[in-house]
Amino acid sequence: MTKAHGFHQHDHAACISDALTKAEAYCAARKLQFTPVRRRTLEVLLAHHRSMGAYEVLSHLDASGFGAQPPVAYRALDFLVKHGFAHKVEAMNAYVACSHPGAQHVPAFLICRQCSTVQEAQIEPMQNGLGDAAQDAGFAIERAVVEAQGLCPLCQQSAPE
Amino acid sequence: MTKAHGFHQHDHAACISDALTKAEAYCAARKLQFTPVRRRTLEVLLAHHRSMGAYEVLSHLDASGFGAQPPVAYRALDFLVKHGFAHKVEAMNAYVACSHPGAQHVPAFLICRQCSTVQEAQIEPMQNGLGDAAQDAGFAIERAVVEAQGLCPLCQQSAPE
């Protein structure tokens, strides 16, 4: 079975189990607790393969027998983001599973304003002119995100304006 | 009188009146209505010279005799953002006056996680690797933001960790 990944198709089941296995290994290596809620949260993000609001994630967790209150989702999502398994799409107040787990990278998103699909793009860390600006200002960058909004290939056809 | 602009000092009064004059001229040229609320909203952002939440802006508008309900602030802010007089800092759900009004640019922000000061940096449009990624994906970028979080020069001293 294939499913849209960003604007492409791919083998969805393999992609999910692969990401879960990697997360498991990463956590084991660093003695991080990849607990049931955290695992389920990552599964939910991976299965949907699009950005999801915290409350949408929460409803799945609730349905899976975990707590039904917001902190349940926010804490799990924070964990995933902190360790690079997911990203927060700031422009949408939403979350996506990371498409390049393990890789040290500056996440960059292409966000379709029409269908809300988010594709994560790879960009070179610090090759974006921002590093220079930061250095000039004496600013120590800890984290950076790049977010582009526009129209995805599909929506360009249906909304050619 | 000088006041912090990003992490530097500058002539604050001149900077404000300059930005207002530019906005006025821009609107006049395009028959946009630079109404009292919109003007006051820009004044408020310029005067504070840091990112402000919509409700903080709203309280100033209220105090100035405008409406006290959220849409009053959100509409004025949307106008300013739409026409490039201000930017939304997505990672903070906050707004700042644009530091380079008139210039066609991709706004980039250096956001201090400790003191919340935001400095707008100049980066070259599309020289950030994102353009290539978008082209590959067939994605039409309409708007992009770059946001970096970290520690500003001052806070690096007080929080050397």
Added chain:
DNA sequence: ATTTATATGTAATGATATAACATATCAAGC
């Protein structure tokens, strides 16, 4: 086994943002 740190569950609340609709003001054509 005890202690300490970490994680989860839940209630309450805070912060951010929009929808919907009434009224007012502006801008253009007559």
Added chain:
DNA sequence: GCTTGATATGTTATATCATTACATATAAAT
């Protein structure tokens, strides 16, 4: 100037996103 249509403002209500605080449970370290 007056009418008309578009744009802007004011207000109520509500939707959406996120955190604080505290109790309980589980894991890890000695």
